Amino acid sequence: MTQEIDIYQELKQRLITNHFAHGAKLRAEALRTEFGCSASTVREALFRLSTVGLVNFQEQRGFRVPDRSVETLAELTHMRVLLEGEGTVLSIRRGGVGWEARLTAAHHQLSHIEKRIHTQGDPEGLVGIWFEAEKEFHQTLISACGSGVLKQLHSRIYDQFRQQLMVADRRFDFISENIKHHASILDAALSGNEALTRQKIHDHLARHLTGESLAD
Amino acid sequence: MTQEIDIYQELKQRLITNHFAHGAKLRAEALRTEFGCSASTVREALFRLSTVGLVNFQEQRGFRVPDRSVETLAELTHMRVLLEGEGTVLSIRRGGVGWEARLTAAHHQLSHIEKRIHTQGDPEGLVGIWFEAEKEFHQTLISACGSGVLKQLHSRIYDQFRQQLMVADRRFDFISENIKHHASILDAALSGNEALTRQKIHDHLARHLTGESLAD
DNA sequence: ATTTCCAAAAATTTCGAGATTTTGGTATAT
DNA sequence: ATATACCAAAATCTCGAAATTTTTGGAAAT
Numbered sequence: 001m002t003q004e005i006d007i008y009q010e011l012k013q014r015l016i017t018n019h020f021a022h023g024a025k026l027r028a029e030a031l032r033t034e035f036g037c038s039a040s041t042v043r044e045a046l047f048r049l050s051t052v053g054l055v056n057f058q059e060q061r062g063f064r065v066p067d068r069s070v071e072t073l074a075e076l077t078h079m080r081v082l083l084e085g086e087g088t089v090l091s092i093r094r095g096g097v098g099w100e101a102r103l104t105a106a107h108h109q110l111s112h113i114e115k116r117i118h119t120q121g122d123p124e125g126l127v128g129i130w131f132e133a134e135k136e137f138h139q140t141l142i143s144a145c146g147s148g149v150l151k152q153l154h155s156r157i158y159d160q161f162r163q164q165l166m167v168a169d170r171r172f173d174f175i176s177e178n179i180k181h182h183a184s185i186l187d188a189a190l191s192g193n194e195a196l197t198r199q200k201i202h203d204h205l206a207r208h209l210t211g212e213s214l215a216d
Numbered sequence: 217m218t219q220e221i222d223i224y225q226e227l228k229q230r231l232i233t234n235h236f237a238h239g240a241k242l243r244a245e246a247l248r249t250e251f252g253c254s255a256s257t258v259r260e261a262l263f264r265l266s267t268v269g270l271v272n273f274q275e276q277r278g279f280r281v282p283d284r285s286v287e288t289l290a291e292l293t294h295m296r297v298l299l300e301g302e303g304t305v306l307s308i309r310r311g312g313v314g315w316e317a318r319l320t321a322a323h324h325q326l327s328h329i330e331k332r333i334h335t336q337g338d339p340e341g342l343v344g345i346w347f348e349a350e351k352e353f354h355q356t357l358i359s360a361c362g363s364g365v366l367k368q369l370h371s372r373i374y375d376q377f378r379q380q381l382m383v384a385d386r387r388f389d390f391i392s393e394n395i396k397h398h399a400s401i402l403d404a405a406l407s408g409n410e411a412l413t414r415q416k417i418h419d420h421l422a423r424h425l426t427g428e429s430l431a432d
Numbered sequence: 433a434t435t436t437c438c439a440a441a442a443a444t445t446t447c448g449a450g451a452t453t454t455t456g457g458t459a460t461a462t
Numbered sequence: 463a464t465a466t467a468c469c470a471a472a473a474t475c476t477c478g479a480a481a482t483t484t485t486t487g488g489a490a491a492t
Contacts, residue, residue, distance in 0.1 A: 219476075
């Protein structure tokens with residue numbers, strides 16, 4: 001694998017998991033030392049990250065981590081509802097038993113982790129695993145939609161969403177709600193009720209919407 | 217303006233207008249001469265274009281113009297219907313008279329050009345103007361949706377759509393249909409009928425869908 | 433005739449330095 | 463005291479060349 005790609009992936013991961021502070025400056029020269037490469041290589045990676053919205057770029061003024069704003073989070077949530085709803089409905093129609101099996105499996109895994117967090121609290125390190133399982137579940141929902149374009153778009157929006165949604169909320173007060181939400185989505189999807197599925201996806205994310213901007 | 221940005225924009229324009237053949241290789245060294253800059257600068261621009269889907273990148277194997285495929289075109293069309301439908305409905309709700317005025321103006325302009333093409337055929341050079349007017353109309357549709365995220369996503373998908381849709385079809389046989397389509401969309405939007413507007417947007421683009429994959 | 437292998441040629445990736453621009457602090461003038 | 467001008471330090475942008483990898487084309491072997 002090319003070095004560039006590695007650095008791109010590594011930076012992306014850090015940006016998604018809020019390793020950098022919002023609004024922080026990302027100096028190519030500074031990162032160069034850590035990665036043991038030249039500044040140009042880091043620069044290229046940052047440039048690419050800027051085109052996917054994970055980094056802001058201003059000419060002659062370098063790169064910054066995007067600021068947090070409730071408006072942006074609401075817009076990203078709106079897109080998630082739209083794209084996940086569409087992708088899931090398509091998956092219901094063309095996914096078949098294979099998709100249902102994979103979805104059930106993904107939910108089982110996620111559910112297991114969420115219950116542990118719910119009972120034990122957060123035993124330091126379940127956070128990362130939960131993130132992965134959450135993303136896996138939501139990606140599986142749309143995995144049989146048959147559109148690579150839709151999946152790519154969703155993945156990009158999901159990443160930006162994660163970046164915006166700070167998880168200083170480490171006590172996971174929301175987790176018990178989430179357990180119900182995910183189960184509702186699974187049930188609706190397996191029942192084949194398209195409108196209900198869209199509704200449940202919406203409900204799951206609704207707390208991040210500012211209230212007015214969502215259609216339907 | 218930075219040189220990089222210029223080159224990025226110029227290459228983007230060429231890619232959208234099918235200046236390069238589908239599947240063609242894009243050698244940084246070759247383009248470097250034309251732009252009178254170093255290969256690294258071209259490389260950066262190409263790298264960024266690859267993250268927005270206008271160029272394919274394979275490590276150690278350089279950059280290529282994406283191939284044409286009916287599947288990809290159908291997927292992109294599907295996304296356009298989804299995003300334009302959503303954006304337009306939101307614009308209907310929050311756009312007000314200002315939006316209606318801008319939309320009417322954009323349609324008037326587009327309509328004028330389309331009628332000229334319809335009667336005179338294509339007097340060599342109306343193509344470029346038509347492209348711009350078309351994009352302007354469709355962007356105006358969603359312009360009052362209140363979501364920068366949605367607008368960016370749409371713009372990106374629209375560009376990829378353009379890149380896929382070869383316009384060797386220079387006789388513009390479709391133009392008379394298009395005149396009706398655009399008028400229908402305008403009427404539906406101004407009437408405030410959300411479902412009808414979505415339907416008209418769908419009908420306008422339906423000829424690029426392969427048939428099965430679209431929801432609703 | 434087809435396949436395999438090797439070396440030359442071409443293309444890609446990485447680098448570090450130099451040119452250009454911004455940033456931050458100090459002194460001067462209003 | 464505020465504003466402007468100026469200068470030094472730091473950061474960004476561009477470049478061309480060196481290092482690495484793929485591609486090409488022809489010779490040898492099957």
